[in-house]
Amino acid sequence: MKNDLRLNGSDQLMRGFDYEMRRHGFAGNQCQIILELAGKIPPEILQNRLGELQKEFPMLNGRVGGIFKPKWKIPAGIKKEISVRVHRDEANLRQKLFNEPLRAKRGELVRFDLIERAGGKTDLIFTWAHMLMDATAAEHFLAAVSDEKNKLPKTNPQPPGAPKKWPERLELMKKSVAQLDKFCENQPRSLKTCHPNAPRELQFRVEKFSSEETKTIRANGARLCGILGDAQLHAAVSALELHRLHQKLGCATESYIVPMPVGLRPKGRVEPLFSNQVDMLMLQFLPEQLDSVEKTVAALKAQTAQALRENSISYGRKLSELFGFLPLPTYIKVLKHGFKGEICSLFFGDTAAVNPRLENFFGVAVENFTHVAAVTPAPGLGVIFYYFRGELRVTVVHAKTVLNDDEAANFSAAIRNRLLNP
Amino acid sequence: MIQPSEIEAELLAFLRRDIFSPETNLTADTDLVAAGFDSMSLVKLLLHVETKYGRWIPESEITNEALASVHTLAATAAKVLNEK
Numbered sequence: 001m002k003n004d005l006r007l008n009g010s011d012q013l014m015r016g017f018d019y020e021m022r023r024h025g026f027a028g029n030q031c032q033i034i035l036e037l038a039g040k041i042p043p044e045i046l047q048n049r050l051g052e053l054q055k056e057f058p059m060l061n062g063r064v065g066g067i068f069k070p071k072w073k074i075p076a077g078i079k080k081e082i083s084v085r086v087h088r089d090e091a092n093l094r095q096k097l098f099n100e101p102l103r104a105k106r107g108e109l110v111r112f113d114l115i116e117r118a119g120g121k122t123d124l125i126f127t128w129a130h131m132l133m134d135a136t137a138a139e140h141f142l143a144a145v146s147d148e149k150n151k152l153p154k155t156n157p158q159p160p161g162a163p164k165k166w167p168e169r170l171e172l173m174k175k176s177v178a179q180l181d182k183f184c185e186n187q188p189r190s191l192k193t194c195h196p197n198a199p200r201e202l203q204f205r206v207e208k209f210s211s212e213e214t215k216t217i218r219a220n221g222a223r224l225c226g227i228l229g230d231a232q233l234h235a236a237v238s239a240l241e242l243h244r245l246h247q248k249l250g251c252a253t254e255s256y257i258v259p260m261p262v263g264l265r266p267k268g269r270v271e272p273l274f275s276n277q278v279d280m281l282m283l284q285f286l287p288e289q290l291d292s293v294e295k296t297v298a299a300l301k302a303q304t305a306q307a308l309r310e311n312s313i314s315y316g317r318k319l320s321e322l323f324g325f326l327p328l329p330t331y332i333k334v335l336k337h338g339f340k341g342e343i344c345s346l347f348f349g350d351t352a353a354v355n356p357r358l359e360n361f362f363g364v365a366v367e368n369f370t371h372v373a374a375v376t377p378a379p380g381l382g383v384i385f386y387y388f389r390g391e392l393r394v395t396v397v398h399a400k401t402v403l404n405d406d407e408a409a410n411f412s413a414a415i416r417n418r419l420l421n422p
Numbered sequence: 423m424i425q426p427s428e429i430e431a432e433l434l435a436f437l438r439r440d441i442f443s444p445e446t447n448l449t450a451d452t453d454l455v456a457a458g459f460d461s462m463s464l465v466k467l468l469l470h471v472e473t474k475y476g477r478w479i480p481e482s483e484i485t486n487e488a489l490a491s492v493h494t495l496a497a498t499a500a501k502v503l504n505e506k
Binding site: 225 | 441442443444445446455457458459460461462463464465466469481482484485486488489
């Protein structure tokens with residue numbers, strides 16, 4: 001790997017969100033994978049393995065440098081050991097660790113925490129900076145930490161970026177502005193915008209579904225959205241329940257923007273590892289489309305096909321690459337300007353099935369798996385769907401002042417009920 | 423009348439070029455879902471068929487059996503495209 005590595009458009013977006021979150025007093029744009037292990041792992045074994053990976057991939061200590069052309073500056077060797085900390089279990093520890101910032105400017109891009117639980121069990125919490133990699137790559141990385149036989153790719157190919165020629169760039173900008181203007185004909189207003197306190201802490205809760213319940217939801221997905229329609233059902237139900245939540249909280253909006261991530265890796269490929277390989281399909285739902293799951297799915301499908309026809313899914317990523325030269329405060333202003341102050345109404349993630357290599361870690365059985373990700377101050381609410389051992393999980397993340405505990409629990413339960421009984 | 427074999431060759435070329443990585447050994451008998459084919463891949467494929475043959479295949483026609491392989495998918499597509 002070279003000593004300098006360009007950030008792609010998705011990495012830029014993640015870096016911009018990191019700035020925005022820190023500016024509002026949050027920890028930053030960081031994600032976690034939590035493995036609930038059936039036994040113990042000696043921390044020194046984990047530390048040694050991480051040391052080997054650091055030698056192989058000095059990118060793990062990279063820092064973003066360069067004012068007008070931001071790049072990863074990759075050190076020649078290990079600058080600082082990856083942090084592995086051991087904790088005794090206590091109330092609120094997981095929330096505390098989720099809200100503890102990584103020191104990305106000092107090259108801390110990943111962190112490991114081990115929590116000793118009763119009965120000789122351990123929770124492993126892997127925290128990483130989102131601008132370094134997406135959740136799929138993080139799962140591959142963690143599988144390689146667990147077992148050296150799980151080799152990581154050396155190459156880092158990037159998806160097609162923004163056009164090089166100015167006429168094409170201007171055309172892209174024109175189309176993108178037209179798309180956002182169209183969205184703003186029904187101006188979205190997120191929950192955070194309706195309740196403008198200053199949240200500094202994120203909380204999360206997880207809905208777990210049994211394998212029987214998961215089968216029912218998959219069958220509902222196939223019936224309502226067609227074969228392979230799970231992710232579409234997840235997005236439709238999330239949008240519909242978001243609308244109900246807005247109504248309950250008295251937060252009026254003319255529409256809801258739900259960005260649906262689209263993976264860019266060709267099927268069957270692990271690489272590239274240290275980058276975000278995701279485009280965003282920007283979906284807009286009007287309140288009248290959120291009457292029923294059927295209507296929501298119809299709106300979602302029509303927009304998906306239209307976006308693929310117009311090749312508009314990648315507008316945001318490509319524009320982020322073009323505007324990567326801007327200082328971060330200006331960059332985030334430009335980003336928010338498009339939606340007249342908003343970023344979206346709900347963060348939505350669907351990472352599909354968890355890498356089966358993570359069903360054990362260093363030979364210890366993984367009893368449960370959780371994905372968590374930070375959400376930007378506005379909307380201050382996000383949902384992440386994933387399957388572990390064939391069972392569906394939904395993580396709901398929210399800023400403390402956007403929803404209280406009861407409201408978050410009700411939102412989470414409403415998503416559960418709607419998935420099971422759409 | 424479009425022959426299933428013609429559609430099969432077209433779909434294989436599209437899937438190899440636009441959906442799967444070059445490392446994936448994709449044949450007419452590959453189990454598509456097991457190889458990572460997802461809902462977005464399906465919409466892209468349906469759009470490709472529409473562009474190439476001028477007709478959208480309704481998603482209701484795409485069953486588990488149809489997605490078992492490129493071979494069965496091509497047979498389903500041929501059936502719909504050849505309907506008057």
